[in-house]
Amino acid sequence: MAAWGQRLAGVRGVLLDVSGVLFDGAEGSGVPIAGSVEAVARLKRSRLKVRFCTNESQKSLGDLVRLLQQLGFDISEGEVTAPAPATCLILKERGLRPYLLIHDGIRSEFDQIDTSNPNCVVIADAGESFSYQNMNKAFQVLMELENPVLISLGKGRYYKETSGLMLDVGAYVKALEYACGIEAEVVGKPSPEYFKSALQEMGLEAHQAVMIGDDIVGDVGGAQQCGMRALQVRTGKFRPSDEHHPEVKADGYVDNLAEAVDLLLQHADK
Amino acid sequence: MAAWGQRLAGVRGVLLDVSGVLFDGAEGSGVPIAGSVEAVARLKRSRLKVRFCTNESQKSLGDLVRLLQQLGFDISEGEVTAPAPATCLILKERGLRPYLLIHDGIRSEFDQIDTSNPNCVVIADAGESFSYQNMNKAFQVLMELENPVLISLGKGRYYKETSGLMLDVGAYVKALEYACGIEAEVVGKPSPEYFKSALQEMGLEAHQAVMIGDDIVGDVGGAQQCGMRALQVRTGKFRPSDEHHPEVKADGYVDNLAEAVDLLLQHADK
Numbered sequence: 001m002a003a004w005g006q007r008l009a010g011v012r013g014v015l016l017d018v019s020g021v022l023f024d025g026a027e028g029s030g031v032p033i034a035g036s037v038e039a040v041a042r043l044k045r046s047r048l049k050v051r052f053c054t055n056e057s058q059k060s061l062g063d064l065v066r067l068l069q070q071l072g073f074d075i076s077e078g079e080v081t082a083p084a085p086a087t088c089l090i091l092k093e094r095g096l097r098p099y100l101l102i103h104d105g106i107r108s109e110f111d112q113i114d115t116s117n118p119n120c121v122v123i124a125d126a127g128e129s130f131s132y133q134n135m136n137k138a139f140q141v142l143m144e145l146e147n148p149v150l151i152s153l154g155k156g157r158y159y160k161e162t163s164g165l166m167l168d169v170g171a172y173v174k175a176l177e178y179a180c181g182i183e184a185e186v187v188g189k190p191s192p193e194y195f196k197s198a199l200q201e202m203g204l205e206a207h208q209a210v211m212i213g214d215d216i217v218g219d220v221g222g223a224q225q226c227g228m229r230a231l232q233v234r235t236g237k238f239r240p241s242d243e244h245h246p247e248v249k250a251d252g253y254v255d256n257l258a259e260a261v262d263l264l265l266q267h268a269d270k
Numbered sequence: 271m272a273a274w275g276q277r278l279a280g281v282r283g284v285l286l287d288v289s290g291v292l293f294d295g296a297e298g299s300g301v302p303i304a305g306s307v308e309a310v311a312r313l314k315r316s317r318l319k320v321r322f323c324t325n326e327s328q329k330s331l332g333d334l335v336r337l338l339q340q341l342g343f344d345i346s347e348g349e350v351t352a353p354a355p356a357t358c359l360i361l362k363e364r365g366l367r368p369y370l371l372i373h374d375g376i377r378s379e380f381d382q383i384d385t386s387n388p389n390c391v392v393i394a395d396a397g398e399s400f401s402y403q404n405m406n407k408a409f410q411v412l413m414e415l416e417n418p419v420l421i422s423l424g425k426g427r428y429y430k431e432t433s434g435l436m437l438d439v440g441a442y443v444k445a446l447e448y449a450c451g452i453e454a455e456v457v458g459k460p461s462p463e464y465f466k467s468a469l470q471e472m473g474l475e476a477h478q479a480v481m482i483g484d485d486i487v488g489d490v491g492g493a494q495q496c497g498m499r500a501l502q503v504r505t506g507k508f509r510p511s512d513e514h515h516p517e518v519k520a521d522g523y524v525d526n527l528a529e530a531v532d533l534l535l536q537h538a539d540k
Contacts, residue, residue: 126402127402128401128402128403129402130401130402130405131398131400131401131402132396132397132398132399132400132401132437133398135400135437135441136436136437139428139435139437139441140434140435143428143435157448157449157450157451158409158413158449164410165409165410165413166406167402167405167406167409167445167449168449170448170449171405171409171445171446171448171449172445174444174445174447174448175437175441175442175444175445176441177444178427178440178441178444179427179428179437179438179440179441180427181427
């Protein structure tokens with residue numbers, strides 16, 4: 001593999017995944033990953049542009065940022081690309097009234113959205129709310145529509161909590177896609193539009209930015225398909241087999257965000 | 271389309287789907303579809319061989335047959351190909367100890383199966399037991415196995431109860447397949463092995479038999495891929511769009527089992 005200097009040449013900005021890179025989540029709380037608080041601070045003191053790009057769909061953006069601040073991170077809502085606000089824009093633009101298959105923790109994001117007489121389904125990481133009853137209700141709403149619209153906040157396969165691996169929204173999206181014979185519209189990684197909107201907020205072209213994430217498909221593969229470079233950290237949901245993934249090869253694998261930032265500050269923008 | 275006489279020439283046996291063809295299910299009970307009790311009786315009085323082929327995976331075979339008998343059908347356990355007994359044979363042959371993601375109604379079928387220290391997952395139509403917690407447990411079992419084995423009792427997308435369309439096991443199979451990056455082994459329709467075992471029980475070749483079902487993909491498509499002919503009834507989960515399915519075209523569409531039997535008795539085996 002090429003030297004780091006070559007691999008990171010011309011990088012002017014960094015997109016950071018949140019869960020599994022900054023912190024490991026647990027029900028309603030979390031613990032910072034060792035070195036990540038300081039790593040974010042060092043990045044922000046550098047000449048590199050920094051933005052956070054999450055698929056978090058159990059917590060509202062406000063709650064997520066408050067949690068990260070409590071954990072010691074220098075972060076504000078305006079620095080985060082998150083799927084719920086992006087979804088609300090789409091719903092309003094297209095006059096869609098969703099049945100919300102979501103976690104109670106994110107319901108407040110949809111306070112201004114008309115949910116009467118639903119003409120689409122919005123699905124997010126609903127956790128325990130992925131009951132058979134709720135899934136079946138979403139299924140029935142979709143089957144009664146002439147043109148079923150299913151909007152998914154991310155399409156992750158699983159994530160890691162301190163208690164173990166947890167099924168993510170993508171699994172339940174696949175269930176509804178199969179049952180209804182439709183394809184969901186994904187708002188979140190790895191959708192190219194989502195990465196592009198984050199890049200636009202940073203004022204950078206794809207080739208000038210590197211994504212750092214723990215998901216080989218959603219973070220690394222998605223960013224690369226968009227023209228960005230991408231590093232995978234060996235924290236969060238990382239599994240050793242990711243380094244031999246049949247379809248996706250990261251531009252580099254690092255132990256954690258701290259190592260990624262070491263390398264970036266040493267080699268980027270040279 | 272060819273005349274019925276041509277389409278049914280040489281048919282010597284009939285495979286009947288159960289739910290949606292004989293009766294419409296409801297939680298724990300059901301109502302016969304008009305004309306079906308008499309249609310089965312007429313078939314059995316004819317020279318045609320008759321067998322039942324179901325993906326029922328919420329009720330034990332014994333409970334299913336008792337329910338059908340109570341509804342007036344002439345049926346016995348030995349005449350039914352059902353996925354749970356077939357699965358138990360596979361588990362024993364291969365020394366598999368399943369985590370059972372199943373409905374309580376079918377748990378007795380697995381009484382003789384060792385479920386300690388699971389080395390595979392068996393998934394059936396678990397209904398309300400498709401909780402996030404149970405799905406996540408199945409996911410975690412699979413992720414911890416070096417060679418994850420997921421056995422699915424059928425792969426139906428949905429079925430119809432008197433209260434409406436209900437998500438079937440196939441949706442949840444897709445969820446686990448996607449999350450784990452694996453493919454399930456299906457015991458049930460539309461698996462060719464399953465149709466073949468039913469044909470074998472009847473002593474017929476595929477070209478001598480016709481399947482009658484309400485599922486355009488699982489019943490009609492599956493039987494046709496196996497070399498059988500197949501009729502779709504406009505009862506159960508039938509939807510008008512099935513008659514213009516992009517991939518599957520039935521050998522005939524009939525209003526119900528009674529009409530199918532009329533046609534068979536008039537034209538088959540000529």
